[in-house]
Amino acid sequence: MQIVDAHEDIAWNVLALGRDVLRGVWETRRLEEGSDTTRHHGQCMVGLPEWLAGGVAVVVGTIFVAPAHSVSGPHLHTYYATAEEAHRLANAQMQTYRRLAERSERIELVEDQASLEDVLRSWEGEAPRVGIVLAMEGADPVRQPAEVEEWYRQGLRVVGLAWAAGSRYAGGDRRPGPLTAEGRELLRAMAAVGVVADLSHISEEAFWEVVERYDGPLVATHANPRAIVDGPRHLSDAMLHALAEREGVVGIVPYNRFLRPGWVRGDSREEVTLGHVAAAVDHVCQLVGDAAHVGLGSDFDGGFGAESSPTGIETVADLGKIAQVLAERGYAAEDIVAVMGGNWLRVLRTALPPD
Ligand SMILES: [Zn+2]
Numbered sequence: 001m002q003i004v005d006a007h008e009d010i011a012w013n014v015l016a017l018g019r020d021v022l023r024g025v026w027e028t029r030r031l032e033e034g035s036d037t038t039r040h041h042g043q044c045m046v047g048l049p050e051w052l053a054g055g056v057a058v059v060v061g062t063i064f065v066a067p068a069h070s071v072s073g074p075h076l077h078t079y080y081a082t083a084e085e086a087h088r089l090a091n092a093q094m095q096t097y098r099r100l101a102e103r104s105e106r107i108e109l110v111e112d113q114a115s116l117e118d119v120l121r122s123w124e125g126e127a128p129r130v131g132i133v134l135a136m137e138g139a140d141p142v143r144q145p146a147e148v149e150e151w152y153r154q155g156l157r158v159v160g161l162a163w164a165a166g167s168r169y170a171g172g173d174r175r176p177g178p179l180t181a182e183g184r185e186l187l188r189a190m191a192a193v194g195v196v197a198d199l200s201h202i203s204e205e206a207f208w209e210v211v212e213r214y215d216g217p218l219v220a221t222h223a224n225p226r227a228i229v230d231g232p233r234h235l236s237d238a239m240l241h242a243l244a245e246r247e248g249v250v251g252i253v254p255y256n257r258f259l260r261p262g263w264v265r266g267d268s269r270e271e272v273t274l275g276h277v278a279a280a281v282d283h284v285c286q287l288v289g290d291a292a293h294v295g296l297g298s299d300f301d302g303g304f305g306a307e308s309s310p311t312g313i314e315t316v317a318d319l320g321k322i323a324q325v326l327a328e329r330g331y332a333a334e335d336i337v338a339v340m341g342g343n344w345l346r347v348l349r350t351a352l353p354p355d
Helices: 010-017 025-031 036-041 048-054 083-103 113-122 145-153 181-193 204-213 237-245 274-288 321-328 333-351
Strands: 003-008 056-064 107-109 130-137 156-160 170-172 175-179 196-198 250-252 294-296
Touching: 003 250, 003 294, 003 333, 010 056, 010 083, 048 056, 048 130, 056 083, 056 113, 056 333, 083 107, 083 130, 107 113, 113 130, 113 333, 130 196, 145 156, 145 181, 170 204, 175 181, 175 204, 181 204, 204 237, 237 274, 250 274, 274 294, 274 321, 274 333, 294 333, 321 333
Parallel strands: 003 056, 056 130, 107 130, 130 156, 156 196, 250 294
Antiparallel strands: 170 175
16 A cells, blocks of 8 residues: 655755755654754654655655744744745755765656656565655745746646745735735736645635636645634535545645644643544545545644654654554555545646656
């Protein structure tokens, strides 16, 4: 079974936190013991050895930048005040992914169907490779809408118009608002190149406008059902239906705060189990009537660490345990394969250029 994780802020961890993702998680934790990084961002969960051990064949890696007004604390040098700064930071992240692929034979940037199949086939042999698909979380680094074409040429395949704090293009979950005129223009430019639109974090108002205006593929790489934890960060049943109708997929985030109402950082991990993850997956399946529109989008090391993940998930290598709880819940083998990665692979096979 091949696992696809639709959301990891890999380059941000490398550049902002100095984490070498080629290193194992336990080594990173040892190096970070007692550090500010662990205190603010949690215990590291992602590393190449863990992807390989856990059968994580494909990861959607973000180019994540956030406006400086939206954050506080350390690492402020990694945030932007202007589109130009956002562009520079995002470019550095793009280069970081290229360097990772150069440094390790076990990492391949997936830009087309041919390289995706190549990566998947590598798992039949002795030296499996992890494929990384590049996604932009918050589109401010695209200085003008037409520039999305250049980003696409460089390998970007998924674009989220806004992160939580919103962008020049759209409102976000913490800063509601519609699509702007530039946002509508960006959608037209995205449609022209055939990029996947990521609706995670976008404000509800802008969500519906994208659904109406965008003909290209729609997904939510990392969001959970509002029916489980309410709030603008998550998706209502109507939004989940809309995604499914468009053959989209939503990536469930195994983050305790998103799985159990009222859970806050510092609460016991024991209160949240793999069963909560299965319940979030199951909500989507029951709602839309099949297991074809939900997957995983861990967001591990994206603002939370192991202490905020369900009991039993210590690193990204444990994602496979979700398959076991789905089986215990009575899911058929082919549905489990779909949820663990097959659904994301369907989206990628449709959306990526042939070669
Ligand atoms: Zn996010």
